[in-house]
Amino acid sequence: MDVSYLSLEGKVALITGGCRGIGKAIAMAFTDAGADVAISCRNQPHLDAVAEEIGSTGQKVLPVAAHNRKTEELDNLYNKVIEQYGKVDILVNNAAANPAMGPLVDMEEKVYDLIMLTNLKSYTYLSQLVGKQMVAQGGGTMVNIASVGGISPDKGLGMYCISKAGIIMLTKSLAAEMGEHNIRVNCIAPGVVKTKFSEALWSNEALMKDEMEQMALKRIAEPEEVARVALFFASAATPYITGQVLVMDGGSSL
Numbered sequence: 440m441d442v443s444y445l446s447l448e449g450k451v452a453l454i455t456g457g458c459r460g461i462g463k464a465i466a467m468a469f470t471d472a473g474a475d476v477a478i479s480c481r482n483q484p485h486l487d488a489v490a491e492e493i494g495s496t497g498q499k500v501l502p503v504a505a506h507n508r509k510t511e512e513l514d515n516l517y518n519k520v521i522e523q524y525g526k527v528d529i530l531v532n533n534a535a536a537n538p539a540m541g542p543l544v545d546m547e548e549k550v551y552d553l554i555m556l557t558n559l560k561s562y563t564y565l566s567q568l569v570g571k572q573m574v575a576q577g578g579g580t581m582v583n584i585a586s587v588g589g590i591s592p593d594k595g596l597g598m599y600c601i602s603k604a605g606i607i608m609l610t611k612s613l614a615a616e617m618g619e620h621n622i623r624v625n626c627i628a629p630g631v632v633k634t635k636f637s638e639a640l641w642s643n644e645a646l647m648k649d650e651m652e653q654m655a656l657k658r659i660a661e662p663e664e665v666a667r668v669a670l671f672f673a674s675a676a677t678p679y680i681t682g683q684v685l686v687m688d689g690g691s692s693l
């Protein structure tokens with residue numbers, strides 16, 4: 440059996456949040472698979488350091504700082520990618536944040552705007568920019584990083600969960616609209632992954648003990664494990680899969 444379908448040779452991928460955690464792991468997996476990549480986050484020096492690290496693979500890496508809540512910076516990111524590579528075969532919407540916790544009824548309007556703009560509008564806006572390009576070039580794939588919080592509520596994280604549920608519906612809606620243009624859109628819903636994002640949880644022994652009890656696999660995920668699933672969706676391994684949400688939570692939701 441030919442297993443070269445995981446190769447991304449000749450492909451260009453844009454990965455947001457590529458300076459650490461899951462986004463960096465995805466950028467590394469994609470360049471290992473032969474893709475040239477563009478990575479973004481808010482911090483140019485962090486991006487430059489990752490570009491240097493990944494650059495040793497021989498693949499091209501374009502590091503462009505862009506704030507998720509500033510559409511002009513997302514425009515600039517997209518324009519720079521087109522300027523350098525002339526196309527985008529793969530978009531990974533990954534950069535997101537959870538800046539506030541607490542009951543939904545107490546959530547202030549400005550916090551609602553902050554989370555929705557950062558997590559949902561940015562994914563939607565970039566999908567529109569890149570989606571038009573993919574239509575023009577005859578196809579592409581998109582992978583959105585959501586969360587199990589977008590499927591089941593997590594007390595105290597209500598607003599974050601709403602934004603992640605929105606990303607799941609963005610995935611399905613885009614997939615339904617864009618399939619006829621040879622564009623597939625899928626979504627990954629991780630449970631706890633060992634990154635800076637979830638450090639308050641995994642560095643707290645008591646909290647982790649409770650969390651582990653729910654997990655069939657009795658451990659949290661490594662970012663590289665999410666990257667493998669992203670490669671699966673982005674590559675020719677999944678040509679007939681679109682609009683799907685793959686839950687990877689170590690069996691917590693069983």
Ligand SMILES: NC(=O)c1ccc[n+]([C@@H]2O[C@H](COP(=O)([O-])OP(=O)(O)OC[C@H]3O[C@@H](n4cnc5c(N)ncnc54)[C@H](OP(=O)(O)O)[C@@H]3O)[C@@H](O)[C@H]2O)c1
Pocket residue numbers: 455456457458459460461462479480481482485505506507508533534535536557584585586587628629630631632633634635636637
């Ligand atoms: N870790 C988990 O347990 C877990 C579980 C489920 C889902 N997820 C999802 O996985 C994705 C990646 O998270 P992670 O765990 O890898 O977190 P992380 O280590 O905190 O990385 C987040 C990345 O997004 C960037 N970012 C954050 N806010 C941004 C903004 N406003 N504009 C542009 N870039 C921004 C960060 O860089 P800068 O801060 O330098 O901009 C960083 O590169 C997120 O969508 C998260 O919701 C994570």
